[in-house]
Amino acid sequence: MKAVVCEAWGLPDxxxxxxxxxxxxxxxxVVIDVQAAGVNFxxxxxxxxxxxFKPELPFVPGSEVAGIIRSVAADVTTFKAGDKVIAFVPTGGFGQQLLAPLQALIxxxxxxxxxxxxAIxxxxxxxxxxxxxxxxxxxxxxxxxxxxxxGVGLAAxxxxxxxxxxxxxxxxxxxKLEVCRQHGADVLINYSKEDLREAVKAATGGKGPDVIYDPVGGEYTEPAFRSIAWGGRHLVVGFANGDIPKMPLNLTLLKGASLMGVFWGEFTKRDPKGNAANMRQLLQWLHEGxxxxxxxxxYRLEEAPQALNDMASRRVTGKIVVLPQSDC
Structure with missing residues (x-):
């Protein structure tokens, strides 16, 4: 089988x-014939x-896959060859085959x-x-x-x-904002053209947002938090900007607001039943549209480095996927 291999730490190329x-x-x-693998920051x-976390070198990157079970261990009775499954694993997704434990399967x-x-x-x-x-x-x-x-923004x-x-x-x-509108956003703010604080003030009648969802970090985190409503909750999801902001903590006092860390990967380990319930709700919402x-x-498997480069340079809207079995 073919797979993308990381042999030393470095850029996607x-x-x-x-x-x-x-x-x-x-x-x-089980072993899965991977039909599609999600690409994530x-x-x-x-x-x-x-x-x-750092996997042991060498390894195959990619954590989010969907495919068809190729084979199962002798003690596996809940799945069989031919079953279509979703799997989330630490590594291994950018290959034509993936080894996955039962607890990783949906x-x-x-x-x-x-x-x-x-992509879900x-x-x-x-x-x-x-x-x-x-x-x-x-x-x-x-x-x-x-x-x-x-990806996480449109999901949010x-x-x-x-x-x-x-x-x-x-x-x-x-x-990008037009895509947001198509997915249900009520108010659109282009922060490359508009003053973020003034635009948020206008959008909320001066009250500020009750919740801030922040997967970006960098220069917009502090002005967003300065705009938060009394008792608001600021979700620290990630730092796609590459810069971890250093925010004055007196702002939390002045706003009576909370900074809330979000580490979904750790949550899945500590509360697998809770995560399973969340996934059931998401799949139900998907069914309902x-x-x-x-x-x-x-992207083809050979184009996986380009997919990661596109993700790193923030040229991606929503989700992108690698198709390991595809030649087109």
């Missing part, structure tokens, strides 16, 4: 596509050795396509955990989303609308 031995399942495992960091709902299935676990799982479990967003509250056209828009909130989407271009991943790019 250093990754190599190599021919590897076919995989065999150990007890409690953590993948960019992992290959550079800059993420929260049966694919009937009628779902592989690209959609590979991390971005929607992160956003649901942030908005529902952490911020406890309520009906009719205002939620401000920074970097709203990215749809989840917020499903909960009855009013969504203020912020992005760096009118083209309340959420739908926006897939803006598809």
């Amino acid at each position: 250093t990754l190599k596509v190599k021919e590897l031995q076919d995989l065999e399942p150990a007890p409690g495992q 953590p993948d960019v960091l992992i290959v550079q050795g800059k993420y929260q 049966p694919m709902p009937p009628g779902m396509d592989f690209e959609t299935a590979a 676990t991390l971005t929607y799982g992160t956003s649901y955990h942030a908005i529902v479990n952490r911020a406890k967003l309520e009906n009719s509250e205002n939620m401000l989303i920074l970097g709203a056209a990215g 828009i749809e989840i917020g609308k499903a909960l009855g909130a009013r969504i203020i989407a912020c992005a760096s271009s009118d083209e 309340k959420i739908k991943p926006h897939i803006s790019g598809r």
